[in-house]
Amino acid sequence: GAGxxxxxxxxxxxxxxxxxxxxxxxxxxxxxxxYRQSLGQGLEFLIYFQGNSAPDKSxxxxxxxxxxRTGGSVSTLTIQRTQQEDSAVYLCASSSxxxxxxxxxxxxxxxxxxx
Amino acid sequence: xxxxEQHPSTLSVQEGDSAVIKCTYSDSASNYFPWYKQELGKxxxxxxxxxxxxxxxxxxxxAVTLNKTAKHFSLHITETQPEDSAVYFCAAHDxxxxxxxxxxxxxxxxxxxx
Numbered sequence: 405g406a407g408x409x410x411x412x413x414x415x416x417x418x419x420x421x422x423x424x425x426x427x428x429x430x431x432x433x434x435x436x437x438x439y440r441q442s443l444g445q446g447l448e449f450l451i452y453f454q455g456n457s458a459p460d461k462s463x464x465x466x467x468x469x470x471x472x473r474t475g476g477s478v479s480t481l482t483i484q485r486t487q488q489e490d491s492a493v494y495l496c497a498s499s500s501x502x503x504x505x506x507x508x509x510x511x512x513x514x515x516x517x518x519x
Numbered sequence: 520x521x522x523x524e525q526h527p528s529t530l531s532v533q534e535g536d537s538a539v540i541k542c543t544y545s546d547s548a549s550n551y552f553p554w555y556k557q558e559l560g561k562x563x564x565x566x567x568x569x570x571x572x573x574x575x576x577x578x579x580x581x582a583v584t585l586n587k588t589a590k591h592f593s594l595h596i597t598e599t600q601p602e603d604s605a606v607y608f609c610a611a612h613d614x615x616x617x618x619x620x621x622x623x624x625x626x627x628x629x630x631x632x633x
Contacts, residue, residue: 437620446525446625447563447608460613460620462520495562504551504612505621510562 406430408511410496416517417486425481425514429498435505436479438471441513442492450494453479454501486518521546521613525624533632538599540627542609543591551612552585552592553621558605566607567594599631 409428417423429436438450449463453473464470468487473479483490493515497508522545532538544552553568569576569583569592576583580599585592596603606628610621 439623447610447623449613449620449622452620505619506551506568508553508555508565508621510564512562 408496408498408509410494410511410514412514413512414515414517416519419488419518420485422482422484423486423516425483425494425516427479427481427496427498427511429477429479429496430509433498433500433509434476435499435501436473437497437499437505437508438479438481439495439497440465440492441495447495450481452505483516486516488518491516491518521549521611521622523609523611523622523624525609525627527627528625529628529630531630531632532599534599534601536599538594538596538603538629538631540594540607540609540629541591542593542611542624543589544611544622545590546611546613547587547590548614549611550614552583553610554583554594555608555610555623556605557608557626563608596629599629601631601633604629604631 411426437452439447451461451471455476456473468484471481493513495513497510499508525542550571555563556566557563569585580597582595606626608626609624613619613622
């Protein structure tokens, strides 16, 4: 696609429920990144994919968080048993992946609210 | 892994003045340093970047300088305008893993007063 698409744009869920966040990167971009931005805070790295592989999962906050990418395209970030501290904007970015994380393009994010 | 510190957290300037935001990084192997601008309610957008083989890069009113020895880099905005008001993030390339990812500073909220 022309840009990075994320869905849903907003999600309100009850504490303890599971949620899935979707990211559709720019066509042809092999690298895909997930970040979390809490209110008024910076961009916290979660995980990145090169193709379908995730070389670095070090940013996932707990084992309730997981992500996958299939077909070298769409990625899904899953949060199980959501907690109120999971409330944040989840941003996805993609880049061509050639040589490094150059020219990140971000999606508009998914605003997750856990009530 | 990489760690990026950014200062100040907030910055208020008068229209027409210059603004400077500074960042330090920890990993001497980092070689790519972009800056992103995030307007309220919008996605972060790349405004300028620099690689470690140069010391300075300019694009109209925006410039970035890099001091690899000291491991710090700075964003300079001259002749600030109200539309420059936003949150600015610096980042450094964390070279862990395959091709690495970006580690961001905590951001600087710039307010330009008319």
